[in-house]
Amino acid sequence: MKKILTLVLVSALGGIFTLGTYKLFLEEEKQVVLTTTDKNPTFLPTSNVSTLFNTTETPDFTIAAENTVNAVVHVKNVTISSGQMTFQDLFLGRSPQRAQMGTGSGVIINADGYIITNNHVINNSDELSVTLNNNKTYKAEIVGSDPKTDIALLKINADEDLPYVTFANSDNAKIGEWVLAVGNPFNLTSTVTAGIISAKSRNLDPTGKYTQSFIQTDAAVNPGNSGGALVNTNGELIGINTAISSQTGSYIGYSFAVPSNIARRVIEDIMEYGNVQNxxxxxxxxxxxxxxxxxxxxxxxxxxxxxxxxxxxxxxxxxxxxxxxxxxxxxxxxxxxxxxxxxxxxxxxxxxxxxxxxxxxxxxxxxxxxxxNETYSLPLVGRIKNAKKEDLKKLNASNGVKIIELDNEYESYWTKNNVKEGSIITAINDTKINSVDDAQEAIKNRSPYEPLRIELINSNGEKERYNFR
The missing domain is CATH 2.30.42.10 (PDZ domain)
Structure with a gap:
C-alpha cells in the first residue's frame, strides 16, 4: 500500500514540475489590453469589399472639359425697344428708344464659325455679338431658327479656324450617365458643371399643345447657360441646354436640354434648305x-x-x-x-x-x-390642310385650303352658319390662299391690331366673308 501511495505522489510532483517548467520557459507571454470608450468614435463601414475605396473608378471630366470650354461662346443680344415717353418727347415729336441686352451661350459646331444656340437667346435681336473663350469678340448673323425646337444657327467670320464640338448620338445616351453642362451663367466666362442624366424624353408643356422631348439632367444650369453644351465624358455634344425647372429663376435641381439628334437635324435643314423640313x-x-x-x-x-x-x-x-x-x-x-x-x-x-x-x-x-406637315391650326377656325382637286371641285372653288376640324370653342358658331368640315377657305385678309403655307404666312404678316378677315365657301357652296376684331 505504501508503495502505491509513494508512486502516486511521485507522479503528481513530476506533473507539477513539468507544467511549471512549460509555463516559465516555453509559453509566450500574453499582454492584457484595457479598452476605453472614445467620446468621438470613428465609424467605418462593415463591408470589407476593397472596391469601396477604389478611387480609380471616379469619373475624370478633365478631358471633356478641355475639349469643350474653348468651343462654347458667350452670346450677347441687343434689342432696341421704345422707352418711356416724356412730355418733352411728346412736344418735340420724338420717339425715345432704349437698348436692352440679353445674354446666353452658344456652341461652335465647325471650324468655319457656325454656332448653334437657342432661339430664345437671339429672338428679336437688333445686334448680335459672340465672345470666344480667348476674349475675342465678333459680330454674328442669324442663318436661321426654329421656334418649335428653340434652336437657332449663327455664323461668325473669324480670322482663324475655330475649335468646335462634335455631335454624339443622343439616342445612345443613358439614364445615370455622367454629363457636363458648359456655358456662361450670370455673365461669367465658360463654366463647367457636372451631373447625370436624370430622364429622357421629358415633356414640359402642360397644355399638350407641343409634345417636347428633352434630356433632363441634374447638372447645375442657370440663366446665361441657355444655348450652351451638354456633353458626355468624351466631350461630345448630346444636347443644347435650354430650360430649368425653378420657382426662383435659378437652378434648384433639374435642367433640360434639346437632344443633339434633334438639334443637328434642325441646323442641317436650315443650312441645306433655309427652313426646317419637319x-x-x-x-x-x-x-x-x-x-x-x-x-x-x-x-x-x-x-x-x-x-x-x-x-x-x-x-x-x-x-x-x-x-x-x-x-x-x-x-x-x-x-x-x-x-x-x-x-x-x-x-x-x-x-x-x-x-x-x-x-x-x-x-x-x-x-x-x-x-x-400639311395641316395648320388657324386662329378662330380650327385645323386646315391642303385641299385636293376633288375637294375644290366639290364646292366649285378655284383655290383654297380645306377645314378638317373646327375649333371646339367656335364650333357652334360655324355650324350655325353652315361652315362645317370640308368647307374651303379661299382668302385671309384679302390674300389669296392656295396652301397651308400661304395661310401661315398671312397670319404671320397680320398686324395684331388688324381684324382677321376670312373668305370661304361653306358646305352649301355659298361664298361668305367674316370679320373678327
Missing part, C-alpha cells in the same frame, strides 16, 4: 396608362393608342388605323408620346421609320414614310 407620322392619340386603358377598353398599359389618322399621311398609307397601339419605333420601346415624337423630331419628311403595332391583338411591324 416630318410627321400623321396620327394623334394618347399615351396608355391604367386609367386610360379602362376608359378605352384595352388591356395594354404601355404604348400609344391611335385615336385619329390624318388623311393622306404616311400613317394612313401604311395602313395604320384608329385603335392600333404603337409599341416601338425603329426598335425603340415607346411608353409615352414624347418617346415617339422625340425620335421623329430627329427625322425629316421622306425618311422611313419602322413601327411595331399591336393590331387586332397581334404584333405587326410596318414601314412608314414621314410626310410634310
Amino acid at each position: 416630318g410627321i407620322l400623321g396620327i394623334s392619340g394618347v399615351s396608355l396608362s391604367s386609367s386610360v386603358t379602362d376608359e378605352l377598353g384595352v388591356n395594354d398599359t404601355e404604348g400609344i393608342y391611335v385615336g385619329e389618322v390624318i388623311e393622306d399621311s404616311g400613317a394612313e398609307k401604311a395602313g395604320i388605323e384608329k385603335g392600333d397601339i404603337i409599341k416601338e419605333i425603329d426598335n425603340i420601346k415607346i411608353s409615352k408620346f414624347a418617346d415617339l415624337t422625340g425620335h421623329i423630331s430627329a427625322k425629316r419628311a421622306g425618311d422611313i421609320v419602322n413601327l411595331t403595332l399591336l393590331k387586332n391583338g397581334k404584333l405587326k411591324t410596318v414601314p412608314v414614310t414621314l410626310t410634310r
Whole structure:
C-alpha cells in the first residue's frame, strides 16, 4: 500500500514540475489590453469589399472639359425697344428708344464659325455679338431658327479656324450617365458643371399643345447657360441646354436640354434648305396608362393608342388605323408620346421609320414614310390642310385650303352658319390662299391690331366673308 501511495505522489510532483517548467520557459507571454470608450468614435463601414475605396473608378471630366470650354461662346443680344415717353418727347415729336441686352451661350459646331444656340437667346435681336473663350469678340448673323425646337444657327467670320464640338448620338445616351453642362451663367466666362442624366424624353408643356422631348439632367444650369453644351465624358455634344425647372429663376435641381439628334437635324435643314423640313407620322392619340386603358377598353398599359389618322399621311398609307397601339419605333420601346415624337423630331419628311403595332391583338411591324406637315391650326377656325382637286371641285372653288376640324370653342358658331368640315377657305385678309403655307404666312404678316378677315365657301357652296376684331 505504501508503495502505491509513494508512486502516486511521485507522479503528481513530476506533473507539477513539468507544467511549471512549460509555463516559465516555453509559453509566450500574453499582454492584457484595457479598452476605453472614445467620446468621438470613428465609424467605418462593415463591408470589407476593397472596391469601396477604389478611387480609380471616379469619373475624370478633365478631358471633356478641355475639349469643350474653348468651343462654347458667350452670346450677347441687343434689342432696341421704345422707352418711356416724356412730355418733352411728346412736344418735340420724338420717339425715345432704349437698348436692352440679353445674354446666353452658344456652341461652335465647325471650324468655319457656325454656332448653334437657342432661339430664345437671339429672338428679336437688333445686334448680335459672340465672345470666344480667348476674349475675342465678333459680330454674328442669324442663318436661321426654329421656334418649335428653340434652336437657332449663327455664323461668325473669324480670322482663324475655330475649335468646335462634335455631335454624339443622343439616342445612345443613358439614364445615370455622367454629363457636363458648359456655358456662361450670370455673365461669367465658360463654366463647367457636372451631373447625370436624370430622364429622357421629358415633356414640359402642360397644355399638350407641343409634345417636347428633352434630356433632363441634374447638372447645375442657370440663366446665361441657355444655348450652351451638354456633353458626355468624351466631350461630345448630346444636347443644347435650354430650360430649368425653378420657382426662383435659378437652378434648384433639374435642367433640360434639346437632344443633339434633334438639334443637328434642325441646323442641317436650315443650312441645306433655309427652313426646317419637319416630318410627321400623321396620327394623334394618347399615351396608355391604367386609367386610360379602362376608359378605352384595352388591356395594354404601355404604348400609344391611335385615336385619329390624318388623311393622306404616311400613317394612313401604311395602313395604320384608329385603335392600333404603337409599341416601338425603329426598335425603340415607346411608353409615352414624347418617346415617339422625340425620335421623329430627329427625322425629316421622306425618311422611313419602322413601327411595331399591336393590331387586332397581334404584333405587326410596318414601314412608314414621314410626310410634310400639311395641316395648320388657324386662329378662330380650327385645323386646315391642303385641299385636293376633288375637294375644290366639290364646292366649285378655284383655290383654297380645306377645314378638317373646327375649333371646339367656335364650333357652334360655324355650324350655325353652315361652315362645317370640308368647307374651303379661299382668302385671309384679302390674300389669296392656295396652301397651308400661304395661310401661315398671312397670319404671320397680320398686324395684331388688324381684324382677321376670312373668305370661304361653306358646305352649301355659298361664298361668305367674316370679320373678327
